[in-house]
Amino acid sequence: MLDWLQDLYQFEEDNGYSEAELQACEQRLGTSLPLTWRTLLLRHGRDNLLNSYNYFVTPPNLDFFGSEWLCLAISNQAVSSWAIRREDFVAKQCPVYCFLDDHQFLEDDSLENFLVKWAFTYHEMIFAHRLQTTFEVEDLTILRQAFGKEKSATEYPGSSKCWYFWREPTTLVLASIFRSFYRLSIFSHRLEALGEFRSLFPTRSFEQLPNRTGERKSRRRLIRFDDELAKLKTKQAPKQLGPDNGLPF
Numbered sequence: 001m002l003d004w005l006q007d008l009y010q011f012e013e014d015n016g017y018s019e020a021e022l023q024a025c026e027q028r029l030g031t032s033l034p035l036t037w038r039t040l041l042l043r044h045g046r047d048n049l050l051n052s053y054n055y056f057v058t059p060p061n062l063d064f065f066g067s068e069w070l071c072l073a074i075s076n077q078a079v080s081s082w083a084i085r086r087e088d089f090v091a092k093q094c095p096v097y098c099f100l101d102d103h104q105f106l107e108d109d110s111l112e113n114f115l116v117k118w119a120f121t122y123h124e125m126i127f128a129h130r131l132q133t134t135f136e137v138e139d140l141t142i143l144r145q146a147f148g149k150e151k152s153a154t155e156y157p158g159s160s161k162c163w164y165f166w167r168e169p170t171t172l173v174l175a176s177i178f179r180s181f182y183r184l185s186i187f188s189h190r191l192e193a194l195g196e197f198r199s200l201f202p203t204r205s206f207e208q209l210p211n212r213t214g215e216r217k218s219r220r221r222l223i224r225f226d227d228e229l230a231k232l233k234t235k236q237a238p239k240q241l242g243p244d245n246g247l248p249f
Contacts (some may be wrong), residue, residue, distance in 0.1 A: 002039050002112075008119055008169035009049070009126060010189070010213075016045045017059050025059035029070075033062075034084065034094045036111040037072065049120070049125055052219035061226040071226075072096070073118075078225040082107055082114070103157045113152050117164055120174055120187070125216040127172075127187035130209040131194050133201065135175050135184035142200050147173060173197070 005011070022042060026032050033041070045056060054075045064070055069083040080100040082201040088094045108114045119126055140163060144150070147165040156163045158179075165173035170187040186197045198206060 002036065002043070002115075004169045005040070005044065005115065007189075008116065009044070009047075009084065011044060011047065014043050015047045016043045017041050021059050025062055029062065029064065031086065031089060032090045034111060035117075036094065037084075040115065048219050049122055049216050052122070052125075054118070054121055055226075057226040069097075071138045074225050084111070098154075098156075100157060105155070105157075107154055108152050113164075116166060116169065116172070117152060120164065122170060123172070123185075123187040124209070124212045125219060127189060127211065128211045128213050129191050129194050130184055130185065130211075131197060131206045132209060133204050133206045135177070135182040138174060139184060139201070143173060146200055184241040 019042065022033065022038060032038070041059060042057070044050060050056065052092070055113050057071055062070060062072075064086065065083070068086045070086065071081050071221070073082045073085045075081065080098055082096050082098055082170075084094055084096055095109045095137045096107045096111060096114040098105055098107040108117065123130065130202060140150075143163070143165055147167055150163045150165050152164040153162065160178045161176070162174040165175075170190055171186065171193045174183075174187075176183050176185075184201075186194065188194060194208075198204075
């Protein structure tokens with residue numbers, strides 16, 4: 001299961017939590033983790049790259065908030081977090097929700113899609129070949145003809161929206177609007193994918209981004225807010241999650 005993660009992230013080795021650590025976590029939570037998430041933690045949960053910006057909550061710190069929400073990941077400045085509902089643990093796809101400031105919304109209807117989108121965050125460390133150009137909303141028609149319907153589309157509070165495309169885990173395409181910035185990007189392990197992408201927009205100028213994949217081993221996290229959360233939990237009860245309650249701590 002999740003063999004496509006190897007093709008996507010180009011892991012050199014497995015670096016996950018032990019079966020004993022995950023069993024201890026599940027015993028404490030009183031339930032089994034969703035299989036997709038459990039497999040990720042078991043195989044790659046400790047990976048430095050995956051945890052060098054936004055990061056996954058460690059098994060000892062995984063906990064329910066508001067009795068039903070399990071926080072899986074936290075952004076680099078603890079501005080946002082991602083959680084799943086207890087009732088969805090056994091769902092075929094298991095939706096992932098984002099909590100940003102005072103907003104709660106669906107990030108993706110699938111844990112597996114969420115893990116692919118995680119790679120967009122680390123694209124400069126994962127993909128040797130990257131292009132970007134300006135984006136026009138009309139480009140979505142061209143992208144859908146070339147890649148099929150977008151795998152995910154997320155609208156964030158504050159005039160931000162992203163469309164995510166991929167056919168296989170070796171090439172990712174992102175169309176994004178953030179305030180007045182309209183950007184279209186492709187990230188790929190295949191150099192030829194860039195030429196194919198250029199041909200979709202023959203009159204568009206592109207910026208080729210540098211190859212920084214050699215820096216991935218140097219990525220290290222300095223602060224983990226879930227460790228800070230673990231300390232706070234001994235002092236005060238966490239806030240309950242809800243549409244108006246922001247982050248789960």
